[in-house]
Amino acid sequence: MPIVSTSTSAFYDRSTMDIADLRKRAEGLQADLSRGQRISRSSDDPVGASRLRQLQRADSLSQIDVANAAKATADLQLTDGALGSLADYVIRLRELTTQAANGTMTAATRSGIGTEIEAIRNNIIQLANSRDAAGNALFGGQSAGDAYSIDAAGNATYIGTATAGDLPLGDGQNVTRALTGPEVFNFSVNGNPTNLLDALKTLADAFKAGGAGAQQAAQDGLAALNQGLDAVTTAQTVVGSRLSWIDLTTERRTNLGELRANEESDVGGTDIAATVAKLQETMTVLEASQASFTKLASLSLFQLLR
Template identity: 30%
Template sequence: MRVTNGMLITNMMRDYAKNMRNLEKLQSQLSSGKRILRPSDDPVAVSKSLKLRADLAYNQQYVSNADNAISWLEATESALKDLGDVLHRARELAVQASNGALAPEDRMAIADEIEQLQGHVVQVGNATYAGRYIFAGYRTDQPAFVEQNGSLVYQGDSGKIAFEIGVGNRIEVNVLGGEGGAEIDKIYDVLERFKNDLRSDNATNLGGYIGEIDQRMTQILSQRSMVGAKVNRFELIRARLKEEEINFTNLLSQNEDVDIAEVIVRLKEAENVYRASLAAGARIIMPTLMDFLR
């Protein structure tokens, strides 16, 4: 086969373009720090990266869920602590009121304080986290309790709010304000009857409230213990998720990132090849008619 000047130029231009593409790819890898610039570079690695990125996104969402769950539980624990403080003070007043030597005006003063404690119970029962009523079950968009005719009426339901912190792994975080939960309405009821007996000077019933208050305190302590245990569990889960996030990030880096030192060496090599191709091309195009007439 006869090799023509046109064939030499065509081959030279093809090789020249190939060297340019290789040089451009290496420069892009160096500037971006990424080994894979387009899916065609390494389809298998791209597929692996997509899976790792999905896992990382899920992991980050689980971390966010754990953070929100801990905040919810901490708000609940704070509210339960306030209820415990109310009951503790109510017990002190019940012990004081059971003393038969108290004057009627002293009982009225205790009744007034009990009424203030009732108001605080209502306020705590309608505590919120991020605008959601924490003791209302699923009905977080409305107050959990409302006062009606000397009673505290629970407006929530029995719904259990759970946060997902893994595939198929959900943990309930809310404490119900009514039956089976903190039973805040019953705390209010004890204080209401205690207050009324104080104001009606019904001294015979006053000593019995100590036991009722103790029962309510035990219920609140049980709920606080459960909340504290869940906070500890979520903190352990969050720590594990943080470690997994670091692991996923490292795997993604190993799959996508370039070895900078290796790329620099290859880039210098590609530059040398590119310059050599230019020099070779100049020698092919150089001859003219005058060169042949010499």
């Protein structure tokens, strides 16, 4: 008849390992509850950890898009304000030119109007060379300097870049952050290309020179100013559309951020109710195991033989 014996050392080792495993499981559940996350390292859930990294990377990229949207909004709002001032200038210029087109206007009065038009033109040049949020010319595109230079004769020349540059808003969407000088000041009159600054110089020079051509210059200038105001109004519409586009992409980005946050909670977040239940179950098993071990460890063969 074989004799079956139980190794005391093996019994203690096995019991110690089982109790230690239960304690480790309980501590892990308590840690999950305290930090609100069930994944502390990739080995806890490789698939879930990989998805969390993807979501966190998307959150980081979204912050860059938020910064770009804020910069584009600031530049476009500055542009919109400048266009509002420019429209007011052009409306005033039309009033002055309409007065100068009157046949009863004296040469001296037209000369005074020419001086005022010249002053408004200088203000418009300063407006064109005003700075954006980065310190560049507002209507100079991506140029670090002025948008327009003025030569000794008073002629204005655009020296900015051809485009204002785009800023990414995420998901392959971009927005042009401003307008260039030609996009605002250039237009055509009866099929002939011109720009507002040149038209104003022509008017001011004609009014100050006087003579029979001054009244005709005023009548011709009205057509140019009407086209110029249309160009400014169109530019305002473009800027408004871009600001609306930024608002739409911002709203979409916010919605996507909320969806990512919910998914992060689902993938890596701690289910409080389920975790508490598991913790209670584990603690119950741990207490029972400790009690059983204590009772079994106190038994001996001599006690069984009594």
